[in-house]
Amino acid sequence: MLRDLTLSVEPGERVLLAGPSGSGKSTLLRAIAGLLETADAGDLTGSVTVDGVVPGARPGAVGLVLQEPGSGVVAASVGRDVAFGPENVGVPRDGIRAVVADALAAVGLGDLALDTPTSALSGGQTQRLALAGTLALDPSVVLLDEPTAMLDQGSAKGVRDAVAALCSRPGAPTLVVVEHVLGPWVDLVERLVVLSDDGQVVADGPVRATLEAERERLLAMGVWVPGEGPPEPVAVDPALVTPWTTRTSPALTAVPLVVERTTRLLNGGRRTRCAAELTAGLEAVPGSLTALVGPSGSGKSTVLHALAGFLIPTTPDAVRVTPTTPDAGPPTPPGDLGAADLARTLAWVPQWSSSTIVAGTVLDEVLATSRALGDDGSRDIEIDTDRARALLAALGLAQLERADPRHLSGGEQRRLAVAAALHHGPAVLLADEPTVGQDRRTWAALVGLVAAYRTAGGAVVAATHDTHVVDRATVVHHLSPPAQAPEVPAHGIPLVARCGPLALLGGALLAVPAGVLSPHWSVSLVVLATQLVLAVVGLWAPGPGALARVRGTALRMLPGLVAALSVGWSTWFLAGRDLDPALTVALRVLVIVLPAAVLIPWIDPDRLGDHLAQRLRLPDRPVVATAAALQRVQSFGQIWSELSRARRVRGLGVSWRRPRSVVSHLGALTMGLLVRTLRAAAELAVAMDARGFATAWSRSWWLPAPWWWRDTVLVALSAIPLAVALLVPL
């Protein structure tokens, strides 16, 4: 990646690092942070010193903020997240409180409540939170790796303002920023370093003078130089991307719509909130470009999902498409279409373009949908292949034809996703931030291809914060974050919701000996009756909500009931067709399962981490990692459905009548989920090590893990069924 690179930065200096994609800017930042070997492979020679010592010598001396908002989020709440660094270096509890408040105030998040969920922050706030997390360790160097690349204008400015405020403080840390859009940073930095394609320093000097002197070279590299308008889109032959059928009317129309999202809450309830609102009707007229703009959190992606039929709006037929089929019926909601009809009509480029990858080589990836649709022999394979090659060449990917698409860079994957979406000639392209991470050269190619598709009669709907793309739009829809109804405070809180995680877990585990030790169904019946009474005691609270809790518990008991029936049956069948032992084992199952169904859902992952480490004295680092993983379990479900949708819209449907399609579908989704999971783990490892986790052998804990009297009550109550099981036979 990088070779023979020598760079020296003075304390307090502010440096902007520019260069073409793939010149090793991110690698250099990781080298400065001492994190090169955290999650990457390769050969490392040479050395980096910070204040004369290796970067890891003082944990957190070099802070790092990554490009993808959220990739470095460690905990479920704002306070916990900022406290992570100080915890790793063993700052005592009282000290952490002041550090956290200072760090949050320094990035302009001072008015957020400390228990604000990190998942509720916008992209810009998340990046500022990451900055606060590094500041909490009093870094002497702060490294920013394209911190605003994925943000809208307003959020990006918020992040830069936070950086500016940081730089103006006395004793401000040294700053190194990697960016390919230089303009907004010029006033913030003093020095500009330009890397070449092969990772050499080709220019280095005061920012304005260097920009002036190196303007042509930077433009040739594709760097977005301030004062320079967007590049001229590359001319692409419209014949490469001509839609399947010529249309005069829009293939997709939508009336104003609202999408709601329901989340399951820890207390067994559900909360429905408005996720996005499209306030004006939308028509994907052939040749048009519709831009969806708005700050992050305004629901641009959600509206695209609704247009593609992945999410159903509150009025189910608000979106209608006219399928591109020989015997096209009346307009229908896209969700009702089969995979093949959907793919012929719509194409989708998601924000995470790596999730649409369905093939093993770049060329196969481009051809995948055409092949799936051409099962009937209606397409000419040779012509299709030639056209795929031409598409790749137009996007600067020709030399990667045989590469594994999963090995491409983020920017390359995004261009590949557009090529793969357009190859089979859909009527409408739905694209989510298609130009993120592109330099001037690849931007010109991508925008040129989309222009050719429009000339050929295609319609484009794009969610974007790229002003140069918005300038080319025929219609612009401004989305604003939907107003949220205030949360209704809970009336009464049941006992189970007031107890700590260890008491809940212990209560559920006490049911195991109670079940195992019940010698006969008559005993089990008494035990079960006791448990039912206790369940009522534990779940009861004044006010509404009790019914929802009972319903939730009953739902979680369903698998247990099935298991009780089947275990009972098999015992009856195999143990002499005697009802007596069959009843015994069936009730045993219920005795073991019921307390778990009542108690387990109330365990909070973060608090479980606190308690496992502080009360049970389990090793700190695995406990923190497990809590971080538990926190992301919800997102695994989302990744799974995103992968599943991506396959469907690419024409790779599943039918229970074709078992092979089911197997390959499940296999592809499992692999996709695991790859994403592993990538998330690697990214988080970098972020955590940048905050001192590598050497966190004896951490401090910001939040205590108290054991209340009610925890004792819960455990004592949970022990009653066990006592019954032991005493009744006597």
Add this chain to the structure above:
Amino acid sequence: MATQIENSTQEPRSSSRRSLTATRPLMGWRTVDILTIAFLGAALGVAFWGWGVFYNGPVTALKIGYAPLMGLFVGPWFLAGVIGGLVVRRPGAALFCEVVAALVSMLPGTEWGATVLISGVLQGLGAELVFAIFGYKAFGLAVASLAGAMSAPLQWGFEVMSLPAGGGGWYAEWVMRDKLVYLGAMMLSGAVLAGLVGWLLVRALARAGALSAFPPGQEHRESHAV
């Protein structure tokens, strides 16, 4: 002398059948090791839960016939231990991964209540034992299958144990012959659905470039570098 040293480092590369081990010291868990095991465990835990729903349906139908054969379908639950061990190759990886997976699969509510956590420990211990016997040096298909198969016996003991005073596990009342058939079915399932499938999955993940920080990724690179 220098050339000799280089030659000796070249040697293991040419013998492609030997597994690469984790960096020394073996107990020196890096952050990425810990996080990867926790994340893999969580992802597989979600899959476990899904498999449990499936298991409850079609596999219950099998119970109506000859119940011990349902042991043939338990393998997927042993995957976390096998995959965790194969990827990170450090002492405790298999156990840690299986326990996290069990914890996650327990949260939405399953047909086994809190016993899932106990099962996670028992199954993880079985797989861990196999990797330990081979000194955390061998991670081929045979070892993976053995780890999958050996995830079964402790779990089996928990399910079929019967107490002298009455009471016991789910299948305490079966006669010994049925219990043994059940053990055989579980071990076979573990060897194939956890061992073979886990080994194939790890290989596929290495090919996808997702394991570059781990020995399987290194093995893949070296076998393609020549």
